[in-house]
Amino acid sequence: MTLPDLRGSTAIVGVAESDLGEVGPDRYAIELAAQAAGAALAEAGLTTRDVDGLFCAIAGRGMAPLDVAEYLGIRPRYTDGTMVGGSSFISHLHHAALAITTGACDVALITYGSTARSDSGRGRLAMGPPELPSYEAAYRPRPPITGYALATARHMHQYGTTRTHLAEVAVAARKWAALNPKAFVRDPLTIEDVLAARMVSSPLTTLDCCLVTDGGGAVVVTGADRARDLPKPPVYLLGAGEAHWHRAISQMPDLTVTAATESSVRAYTMAGVGPQDVDVVQLYDAFTINTILFLEDLGFCAKGEGGDFVSGGRIAPGGDLPVNTNGGGLSYCHPGMYGIFPLIEATRQIRGEAGDRQRPGVTIALAHGNGGQLSSQVTAVLGGGDSL
Template identity: 45%
Template sequence: MPQSRRFPSGRVSIVGAYESPRRKAPGIHPFQIHAEVIAGALSDAGLSVADVDGFATTATFPPEAGWQLSIAEVAEYVGLQPRWFDSTDLGGAAFVAHAGHAVAAIEAGLCEVAVVSYGACGRSGPLPYPDYNTNATGPGQWEVPFGPSTVSTYALAAQRHMHEYGTTSEQLAAIAVQCRENASKNEHARYRGPLTVEDVVSSSMISSPLHKFDCCVVTDSGGAFVLAATERARDLPKRPVRVLGFGEAVGQVQMNQMPDFTSTATKRSGADAYAAAGMGPQDIQAAQLYDSFTITVAMALEDLGFVPKGEVGGYVQDGNIAPTGRLPINTDGGGLSSNHPGRRGALATIEGVRLLRGESPGAQIDSLENCLVSATGGSLSATATMILGV
């Protein structure tokens, strides 16, 4: 690849980050959460709204209270007038994608300080709303009549993984148990109490083979982070966390178009992130992996090259994802125990930043030099992967 087309590894940093402590916010509009977290992230960065000339968000899901022109609505509410903006909607992967796009925009001179923000009331939203992808015309006509939901599509992947490789419910449960253990130290986590493998596999079946505790929590919340050129970051109060690598990829939306239920577009987004950073899976010291369901984590561990395909069950069962293991993951408790308002990519990024700064509210691991963040949207549909470093 010509030098001019290479990702500007390390030249842009995340300089501020803030996660809302809210987990239940009845009567609070999601845009208010945006305002709170943007203010928190800018304060963390030692900057003000007047410094911001780039903005990225998406607020198209009903619990996010936006619709068409959602980014303009949020910007208006919080008082931003960006000259660069991005409302790319990739489901839960959107905010990691926004970070990569912001890096490119800053490097290209389109903006100097960019904020990526997310807010949603997935728990307290006042109106009932359908699952995404429920349009009965166009491609949806081939699946909607059969009643798929987000959880049932992920359950198809879990069932196939079990069929192909002998993965067990107990092995997937080990992922939820580790996330809960990490959350036990996080004062803001939605759930902090003890959780065992037996608790997971004996909890209610939601969509076979996924049990209640194989599924993420449902909360209200949000988060924001600020990006600026690394050179500028040296004058700001917090230690900059450099964006070393980035990749994004789209697979499919309809499950009937997924060629292999046991592998996702994470394989491609991860490969691009590694190439941009000049690294490989063997170099990664920790990871924040999208955990909408336990199977999401399991497939990401394989697709990102941390474990050979089909061997993830034994990998997690042997403690490799614990804080003392080969690859600590989801150190704040993740979406399975801490916080999942509807899309978690922004929150996973924030925890990657906090971990590298020595500020994780959960299982802090000292002396780390890098952390991978990978997010998944839709029905294992779109992914974005980023490598952060200090």
């Protein structure tokens, strides 16, 4: 079977966030998903009546597409509830492009919501049964941070990566967040602050860890021909790739190499570009090690060189490679699954709508999602009209 050529066949025509930060105990995840969906559709000049493809994942809702469709009054003819953690939404973009290109739907809505911060400590988070079998339970891990700390320690041992390298990632994210009025934390941060922060799971401190916030996001996708008639400049999907090798961190083949090495090659090949062509990079930075690992595995530097690569402000405002220009999961928002927000920021950078953090002349942007404990990896390459 020959798959359709997806390069440039579909485009993002609307993006939006819901209220972010801490929305309070009277708000619910599905409400934030709906709020973001309404705003993204309005930006696209469309309504829920136009939506015939629904793609969503909400933590704690096993049948999220049914819930969201009911809540929004949508009767989709194509539904995708793929749930592979934080990378789900970039996976949804890939699947939406396939569905639109093959005629399974015409307008795809990708949406997400979470009240992770407001739920914390308020009795709303029910503990689910343990996932069995668990090969790690005897060691009493504290997921997900234990797994990421393990990968961090191995990278440090194998390649000489230092805690200062990790701190560079956190500081760069905070500098971008300072330019983003929607970012949850915007106060100045120094390398010394990160190094002095409370250790949570060695070698990761509180400032090596992502935020816990509320928030939702939505992305609207349609065919390229229709996109050109809508209000916003189309942001085309040029390439996408997915890969996963393991679920449990103890089953990861190499703690320093992720399946992004495969997902990125698939995305670059489809797009006909390489990392040298990318103007801005939006990564899933649940922990500071993520940014270093993914810059290596996505081909921006060699394996083991990520620590040196991010040093000296290279990925911060004014640096050679803008990374996580919204402030990322470390400083902008992280409502449990972050993967829809790289798509939103990449779209705005290509459109030239990122305000004080806007990078000049952005034609191609990369958005990368991570799910589980460095498990599911999904890469998307987006471009403006000049990229076709």
